[in-house]
Amino acid sequence: xxxxxxxxxxxxxxxxxxxxxxxxxxxxxxxxxxxxxxxxxxxxxxxxxxxxxxxxxxxxxxxxxxxxxxxxxxxxxxxxxxxxxxxxxxxxxxxxxxxxxxxxxxxxxxxxxxxxxxxxxxxxxxxxxxxxxxxxxxxxxxxxxxxxxxxxxxxxxxxxxxxxxxxxxxxxxxxxxxxxxxxxxxxxxxxxxxxxxxxxxxxxxxxxxxxxxxxxxxxxxxxxxxxxxxxxxxxxxxxxxxxxxxxxxxxxxxxxxxxxxxxxxxxxxxxxxxxxxxxxxxxxxxxxxxxxxxxxxxxxxxxxxxxxxxxxxxxxxxxxxxxxxxxxxxxxxxxxxxxxxxxxxxxxxxxxxxxxxxxxxxxxxxxxxxxxxxxx
Amino acid sequence: xxxxxxxxxxxxxxxxxxxxxxxxxxxxxxxxxxxxxxxxxxxxxxxxxxxxxxxxxxxxxxxxxxxxxxxxxxxxxxxxxxxxxxxxxxxxxxxxxxxxxxxxxxxxxxxxxxxxxxxxxxxxxxxxxxxxxxxxxxxxxxxxxxxxxxxxxxxxxxxxxxxxxxxxxxxxxxxxxxxxxx
Numbered sequence: 143x144x145x146x147x148x149x150x151x152x153x154x155x156x157x158x159x160x161x162x163x164x165x166x167x168x169x170x171x172x173x174x175x176x177x178x179x180x181x182x183x184x185x186x187x188x189x190x191x192x193x194x195x196x197x198x199x200x201x202x203x204x205x206x207x208x209x210x211x212x213x214x215x216x217x218x219x220x221x222x223x224x225x226x227x228x229x230x231x232x233x234x235x236x237x238x239x240x241x242x243x244x245x246x247x248x249x250x251x252x253x254x255x256x257x258x259x260x261x262x263x264x265x266x267x268x269x270x271x272x273x274x275x276x277x278x279x280x281x282x283x284x285x286x287x288x289x290x291x292x293x294x295x296x297x298x299x300x301x302x303x304x305x306x307x308x309x310x311x312x313x314x315x316x317x318x319x320x321x322x323x324x325x326x327x328x329x330x331x332x333x334x335x336x337x338x339x340x341x342x343x344x345x346x347x348x349x350x351x352x353x354x355x356x357x358x359x360x361x362x363x364x365x366x367x368x369x370x371x372x373x374x375x376x377x378x379x380x381x382x383x384x385x386x387x388x389x390x391x392x393x394x395x396x397x398x399x400x401x402x403x404x405x406x407x408x409x410x411x412x413x414x415x416x417x418x419x420x421x422x423x424x425x426x427x428x429x430x431x432x433x434x435x436x437x438x439x440x441x442x443x444x445x446x447x448x449x450x451x452x453x454x455x456x457x458x459x460x461x462x463x464x465x466x467x468x469x470x471x472x473x474x475x476x477x478x479x480x481x482x483x484x485x486x487x488x489x490x491x492x493x494x495x496x497x498x499x500x501x502x503x504x505x506x507x508x509x510x511x512x513x514x515x516x517x518x
Numbered sequence: 519x520x521x522x523x524x525x526x527x528x529x530x531x532x533x534x535x536x537x538x539x540x541x542x543x544x545x546x547x548x549x550x551x552x553x554x555x556x557x558x559x560x561x562x563x564x565x566x567x568x569x570x571x572x573x574x575x576x577x578x579x580x581x582x583x584x585x586x587x588x589x590x591x592x593x594x595x596x597x598x599x600x601x602x603x604x605x606x607x608x609x610x611x612x613x614x615x616x617x618x619x620x621x622x623x624x625x626x627x628x629x630x631x632x633x634x635x636x637x638x639x640x641x642x643x644x645x646x647x648x649x650x651x652x653x654x655x656x657x658x659x660x661x662x663x664x665x666x667x668x669x670x671x672x673x674x675x676x677x678x679x680x681x682x683x684x685x686x687x688x689x690x691x692x693x694x695x696x697x698x699x700x
Contacts, residue, residue, distance in 0.1 A: 258560055428582055
């Protein structure tokens with residue numbers, strides 16, 4: 143039996159990071175994510191870790207990359223405006239294959255927008271915020287317990303695939319408090335990075351012959367290697383020539399694409415016989431669950447598809463779903479972003495109906511129920 | 519949504535209403551072993567502005583965490599009262615501070631007027647424990663959580679050295695509202 147607590151989503155995220163073995167936080171505070179930093183600032187020094195507040199968000203992202211290169215599991219947390227500032231270094235971490243976890247507690251935007259209200263309008267930025275083709279893993283937990291377990295999973299995926307992992311939730315889920323059981327150590331799996339077994343003189347940090355995820359050496363353990371944001375050869379030094387660029391870029395994307403079965407996670411609720419489905423994540427997913435239950439009571443065969451991994455997008459699952467239902471309702475706290483992905487995967491096989499809201503309040507179950515009735 | 523009970527604490531930023539909600543939710547989940555969710559809504563101001571904190575208590579799992587059909591709403595300021603009362607259900611209760619909320623909105627709901635802030639400042643001697651006085655009153659009116667559990671939760675959350683003060687405030691609020699139940 144683990145420890146029972148009443149925790150905020152943000153606090154559960156910090157607890158999840160600690161459970162996963164995170165010992166470094168580099169950050170810059172911003173509402174509504176600040177409690178993640180506060181919690182880590184208190185806890186990390188107690189366990190021999192380090193908390194570093196930087197001068198701004200891009201510097202914080204740089205600190206996280208440095209911490210990860212030194213062998214630490216590293217975390218940063220931010221919200222929309224800060225997430226924008228981090229983008230250049232998120233791309234750097236993707237290309238240089240440095241594992242790290244970035245939390246984006248979404249508020250209303252663009253710009254400084256609505257600091258204390260919830261939003262889901264960074265979801266495309268999570269996918270395409272940094273330039274160039276790059277692999278992305280982005281998780282979207284909705285319950286305090288789930289924020290804990292998905293944060294552990296985020297670190298595991300980052301280490302396993304040597305890539306930055308984003309956790310995106312919203313102000314409501316980040317600030318709300320729920321009962322949580324923090325499992326004892328060993329109950330949830332914790333993955334550490336694969337380190338090289340060869341002598342330092344033979345080590346190549348990007349050696350594709352070792353598989354799509356080459357072993358990663360920690361700095362200061364005798365292995366010296368070059369880290370650059372330029373496309374590079376297996377030794378890490380710049381190579382801006384064909385065919386290396388092409389094959390290495392393909393390998394980067396393949397790390398995520400060929401491991402979808404391991405990475406893509408979702409909840410299916412009452413979907414077996416559903417005629418109308420709701421596709422929703424985060425606070426909208428919680429609202430949708432209540433709406434689906436109300437629809438069932440009203441005699442409508444409704445169900446919920448709630449992605450826990452939003453990137454890579456659950457393409458095959460949404461395609462299959464669209465072939466079995468009359469319509470898919472997509473509530474989101476934006477003016478229509480993730481609906482484009484649902485629509486892309488449904489390929490016209492069923493109706494797609496959006497519900498959008500950006501006024502600082504969540505989409506409530508009654509709004510979703512009304513649209514489900516329409517789509518039935 | 520059977521057995522779902524919705525409470526909204528409202529007032530001005532800085533009155534400790536988010537803390538009151540947290541304590542109530544903690545009493546419900548940790549000490550009384552019920553399902554509860556606490557959420558909040560506030561403006562960018564550190565002090566002032568209308569602020570609210572909500573607690574949902576339920577026998578089943580709580581998915582939608584916000585109040586939409588309120589069983590009990592507390593309003594400690596006139597501004598918050600009018601800003602947030604609309605979701606009170608016809609069978610619900612509006613609990614107001616009788617000195618700071620002079621005008622009460624019309625509705626089918628029951629209205630309870632109590633001297634929450636005056637009790638804190640005059641009887642206890644510290645205006646800042648008004649949130650704890652309110653918590654005592656809400657415990658008596660809602661009967662959702664035992665007063666013993668609320669007391670335990672209060673004591674685990676308040677600063678060291680203020681335990682007796684807060685205990686007194688809680689009981690003062692509880693006694694104030696007994697007999698005024700829903």
